[in-house]
Amino acid sequence: MQVTSVGHAGFHIRTTAGTILCDPWVNPAYFASWFPFPDNSELDWAALGDCDFLYVSHLHRDHFDARNLAENVNKDAQVLLPDYPVPDLRRELEALGFHRFVETEDSVKTTVSTDRGSLEVMIVALRAPADGPIGDSGLVVSDGETTCFNMNDARPVDLSVIHDAFGHVDIHLLQYSGAIWYPMVYDIPKRTKANFAAQKRQRGMDRARSYIEQVGATWVVPSAGPPMFLDDELRYLNDTGDVDDKGRPTSIFPDQATFLEQMLEHGTDDGTKHRGLMMVSGSTVDLTGPELVSIEHPYAPDEVFGENKAAYLERMAEKFAPVIAAEKATWATEDTGPLLPALRELFEPIMGASDLISDGIGYPVGLVIGEETVVLDFPNRIVREPKEGEGKYRYGFRIAPELVRTVLRDGEPDWVNTIFLSTRFTTWRVGGYNEFLYTFFKCLTAERIAYADGWFSEAHDDTASIEKDGWEIQRRCPHLKADLSAFGVIEGEKLTCNLHGWSWDLPTGRCLTSKGHELRARRLES
Secondary structure, three states: OEEEEEEOOEEEEEEOOEEEEEOOOOOOEOOOOEEOOOOOOOOOHHHHHOOOEEEOOOOOOOOOOHHHHHHHOOOOOEEEEOOOOOOHHHHHHHHOOOOEEEEOOOOOOEEEEEOOEEEEEEEEEEOOOOOOOOOEEEEEEEOOOOEEEEEEOOOOOOOHHHHHHHOOOOEEEEEOOOOOOOOOOEOOOHHHHHHHHHHHHHHHHHHHHHHHHHHOOOEEEEEOOOOEOOOHHHHHHOOOOOEOOOOOEOOOOOOHHHHHHHHHHHOOOOOOOOOEOOOOOOOEEEEEOOEEEEEEOOOOHHHOOHHHHHHHHHHHHHHHHHHHHHHHOOOOOOOOOOOHHHHHHHHHHHHHHOHHHHHHHOOEEEEEEOOEEEEEEOOOOEEEOOOOOOOOOOEEEEEOHHHHHHHHHOOOOOOHHHHHHHOOEEEEEOOOEOHHHHHHHHOOOHHHHHHHHHHHHOOOOOOOEEEEOOEEEEOEOOOOOOEHHHHEEEEOOEEEEOOOOEEEEOOOOEEOOEOOOOOOEEEOOO
8 A cells, every 4th residue: 555645634545456535635725824734736636636536534625625626636536425414525526526426334344446456445424513514534444455544633532443344553644733723813811822822732732642542553644734824914823933931832733743753752652663654745655564665755854844844934935925815815805884784694594593502602792893893692593783881792703804704705604614714813702612602603504503403402321431540430521422531631630531622620520611511420439
């Protein structure tokens, strides 16, 4: 098996039975905020796109690149389709001309074939509203000799299905870096923001190392890592050495070299086998089972990391400045009057369609859009102007009018994975994170909100228990059902689930991250 990195979470997998192109992202995403790092624009995308199979893990725009798929990828390729309850991914691919779909079943091994042979594949589909834009997934593929697990952004809660179906994993393509806007866009003191960022950075890498241990692959490739932020106003987001007053790095976007150092530091790479593999865009690794036959790079990786990274980003900023300017020219900049009527038309039907989510939000939310303030009054299911003397809202967003007008013009069903991931906004909150609010912003169609409402309404079994560090706790995380025997970390009287970083006070069971989501726990007698 030959695995070639095509940038970010993208890989080209070559076997004697056929080729699979995975998540081929090259064009800037999220209002031209994100670019693949390192640059992959010089790859031969027409050759890469002449594939037998296409796998797009989910609809995040750093995985689903509509322009690249339309221009370069073979429309007769068999599409390995995750088992999602909402068919948005299939619809988007059909609109681009793809017409041959292999409809997989979640976590079930499937045989796919070409005239040259067959492959065994499995797609682990995650279906919670918090997983990507209504779904995320990971791909396992075996040619009978070598097994590859391409995890991209997915965070599976049960890895036993992979081991049961395929046995040992030879190479693990692992997501390890941030894809979020917290805490950078929050209106909080600089020192507090730096502290939160340092914690989030380390928690993400801790979670990735937990996956390394659970998957147990012979080789690990840090991938789906940080983008490049090349617009002048966003350059501060790149990981180029900024630290807080305790000397901790404060970018939530650590790069591949940083994570490989973490593997050495924490024992997930013993330093002799070099279990962690560096791959840049264009790097190719050949494997026969667990044996690494060769690894080749298009250039020395050190050219873009460490002390050379800042200069590399400067060159990339110059290279892509015209691309950013062209993208900004497509935004809806014309002032067509107040946005309240259009936002009312969009949001009020969604509010009314889900009492559970609206009540879960539970308070008015302010949108400050240039000089206009619009209030999403979730208790009353209306969108309105501010009331006199209403004061500061518990949750609020400041967004440039051109971004709001653009998503309205384009009929965008998901503000989280457009405006918010762009980091081109600021926000504030009083109190904890509100998962229901961000679910609402992901689900701006009747079909999406109906699915999310149903998911939250389901009763989840929490009867199984585990014992950990002097406590008996429910086995499944109240947030997204991660196995706390694998992802739970107890420090004093606080439990943190490293899958998504949520925390609980053990004596009371109270969630410290968001409202609701209580945990069942009791202290064991010594």
